[in-house]
Amino acid sequence: MTYRLIAFNGRFIHSCLALFYVRAALEENLPGCNTDIAQYTINDPYYPTLLRIVSGEPAALFLSVYIWNSIYIQRLIGDLVKLLPGVPIILGGPQAVILAQNLSPDVSRRCTLVQGEIEGITKSFYKDLAGNRLQREYICEKAPEFKSPYIPNDFTGPLKNRTIYYESSRGCPFGCTYCLSASGKGVRHLSTSQVYEEIKSILRHAPKIIRFVDRTFNDLPERALDIWRFLVNQPGGTLFHFEMAPDRFSEDMLQFLEGVNPGRFQFEIGIQSTNPKTLESINRKCDLANLEPNVRKLLAMDSIHIHLDLILGLPYEDRESFVRSFADVFRLGAHYIQMGLLKVLPDTPMSKSIAEFGLVVCGSPPYEVLANRWLAKAELEELFWFGECVEAFHNNRFFRTLWDYLRKKNEDAAAFFQALLALCRGRGFFDLAHTQELMSSLLLELTRERSDGELCREILVFDWLRCGHHFLPGHLEKEPLSEHKKRLWSQLPQNWEGVYDYKNRDEFFKQSVFFRFSGKFLRDTGLADDNTGAYVCFPAQREDAVFKLNSFLFIPASLSES
Numbered sequence: 135m136t137y138r139l140i141a142f143n144g145r146f147i148h149s150c151l152a153l154f155y156v157r158a159a160l161e162e163n164l165p166g167c168n169t170d171i172a173q174y175t176i177n178d179p180y181y182p183t184l185l186r187i188v189s190g191e192p193a194a195l196f197l198s199v200y201i202w203n204s205i206y207i208q209r210l211i212g213d214l215v216k217l218l219p220g221v222p223i224i225l226g227g228p229q230a231v232i233l234a235q236n237l238s239p240d241v242s243r244r245c246t247l248v249q250g251e252i253e254g255i256t257k258s259f260y261k262d263l264a265g266n267r268l269q270r271e272y273i274c275e276k277a278p279e280f281k282s283p284y285i286p287n288d289f290t291g292p293l294k295n296r297t298i299y300y301e302s303s304r305g306c307p308f309g310c311t312y313c314l315s316a317s318g319k320g321v322r323h324l325s326t327s328q329v330y331e332e333i334k335s336i337l338r339h340a341p342k343i344i345r346f347v348d349r350t351f352n353d354l355p356e357r358a359l360d361i362w363r364f365l366v367n368q369p370g371g372t373l374f375h376f377e378m379a380p381d382r383f384s385e386d387m388l389q390f391l392e393g394v395n396p397g398r399f400q401f402e403i404g405i406q407s408t409n410p411k412t413l414e415s416i417n418r419k420c421d422l423a424n425l426e427p428n429v430r431k432l433l434a435m436d437s438i439h440i441h442l443d444l445i446l447g448l449p450y451e452d453r454e455s456f457v458r459s460f461a462d463v464f465r466l467g468a469h470y471i472q473m474g475l476l477k478v479l480p481d482t483p484m485s486k487s488i489a490e491f492g493l494v495v496c497g498s499p500p501y502e503v504l505a506n507r508w509l510a511k512a513e514l515e516e517l518f519w520f521g522e523c524v525e526a527f528h529n530n531r532f533f534r535t536l537w538d539y540l541r542k543k544n545e546d547a548a549a550f551f552q553a554l555l556a557l558c559r560g561r562g563f564f565d566l567a568h569t570q571e572l573m574s575s576l577l578l579e580l581t582r583e584r585s586d587g588e589l590c591r592e593i594l595v596f597d598w599l600r601c602g603h604h605f606l607p608g609h610l611e612k613e614p615l616s617e618h619k620k621r622l623w624s625q626l627p628q629n630w631e632g633v634y635d636y637k638n639r640d641e642f643f644k645q646s647v648f649f650r651f652s653g654k655f656l657r658d659t660g661l662a663d664d665n666t667g668a669y670v671c672f673p674a675q676r677e678d679a680v681f682k683l684n685s686f687l688f689i690p691a692s693l694s695e696s
């Protein structure tokens with residue numbers, strides 16, 4: 135007799151923490167029971183997945199329902215009740231109530247709804263489950279204690295090759311009106327000693343990534359700093375991901391983060407909008423004056439991947455305001471700018487303001503906004519594609535110098551990406567594979583006629599070579615790279631102190647790429663104060679920084695022109 139615990143994740147590498155909590159609760163309350171964790175993705179083919187779920191005659195099915203999987207699960211339940219008559223189907227998770235409302239009465243009758251945290255569910259649930267007399271609904275009656283649910287075998291079984299999710303606190307101190315966590319009552323933190331013990335036992339299995347799912351990891355800055363201090367002292371190369379409030383970084387935290395090695399931490403920071411009226415209307419408290427200096431300091435470290443979020447479709451955010459929010463965020467220089475559509479989830483405060491804000495919303499999950507009082511359908515659509523364009527071109531390592539250059543010269547970034555979007559549409563970009571070469575050629579086309587067109591071309595060459603390529607694509611090549619190398623081969627001395635000596639000169643040349651950049655390029659990008667231009671060498675080494683770009687070094691004129 136096996137209880138099958140089922141999740142549908144967005145991607146294979148994700149895992150569903152809730153299933154492990156459910157398993158722990160079942161094993162605690164029904165000692166000796168058999169459980170079986172089954173994780174699929176929402177892209178898995180339907181019929182084989184259905185067959186796998188019903189195989190082996192499970193005694194009950196537990197399904198974890200979220201906004202991203204509720205459509206798949208709704209379809210599935212309709213067939214599960216036919217294939218497994220008499221087998222209880224227990225629905226939990228943040229979208230379970232809404233899903234249950236969408237089921238037909240016949241199907242719904244076969245399901246049991248568990249509302250709230252599994253650790254706080256009344257004990258009668260387990261008795262009823264074992265006795266096969268489940269009620270229609272069980273509710274979490276108190277804010278329970280919780281602890282990490284993982285056991286060692288998970289790491290070679292259901293968690294193998296997946297991201298590990300870990301919760302050191304539950305609940306959120308804020309109340310953003312579009313968020314399901316807004317209805318929570320306060321935050322419960324695990325003691326730091328418990329966190330240390332639990333993390334240590336996870337790290338024994340050397341996972342690649344541990345994502346802290348704490349809704350605001352730094353709501354208590356001192357505690358956050360204590361946990362970080364512990365984490366950086368742990369052996370191994372695990373990357374830790376945190377969701378951070380941008381205005382809750384103390385000076386001590388920022389100072390500490392300066393010493394953290396690249397690849398150890400990454401932060402997701404919700405900005406959502408830089409329009410104070412918008413932030414006020416969604417009840418998002420953020421000290422904008424603190425935000426900018428904090429994020430700038432974090433970015434200047436170039437050791438922590440910084441992901442900044444904006445939301446498209448918020449109240450009081452018209453086209454001009456959204457574009458300004460984007461420009462504000464672009465100016466900060468984030469590694470990743472996400473512009474997600476507002477989702478108006480049932481039972482959130484936002485869903486009660488549909489009329490007030492003139493929200494037009496998709497009828498099924500994930501309930502994206504289609505228009506509102508400030509953005510007509512066509513305007514919202516335009517801004518959505520604008521976000522897709524930023525996603526494709528900006529959110530990678532391909533063109534970092536170009537973005538820095540635009541920032542340096544205070545370019546109107548929104549206008550730049552709008553022009554890029556128009557070009558992309560004209561060239562059918564969104565139907566094509568988004569290769570670096572294609573994007574680079576579009577950027578060249580966009581900038582070619584500008585007064586700084588030649589400089590932009592050099593920047594694109596530099597960015598291309600920083601990505602470790604040993605050739606130039608046709609649109610960037612005026613002269614083969616081999617010609618630059620040939621010239622330097624005859625000009626550079628047998629020994630270049632600190633770089634090569636006569637014994638490894640051949641190898642150095644074999645592995646390196648060379649290009650001559652103009653003085654204007656060097657000056658205007660801020661790379662060197664040089665009017666005459668210089669050869670730049672790209673040896674086969676990566677930088678120890680967020681994007682791990684190819685390193686580079688200038689070849690002094692005294693060497694190359696000797």
Ligand code: SF4
Binds near residue numbers: 308313315350
């Ligand atoms: S801070 Fe994040 S988790 Fe908390 S209410 Fe706002 S959106 Fe939700």
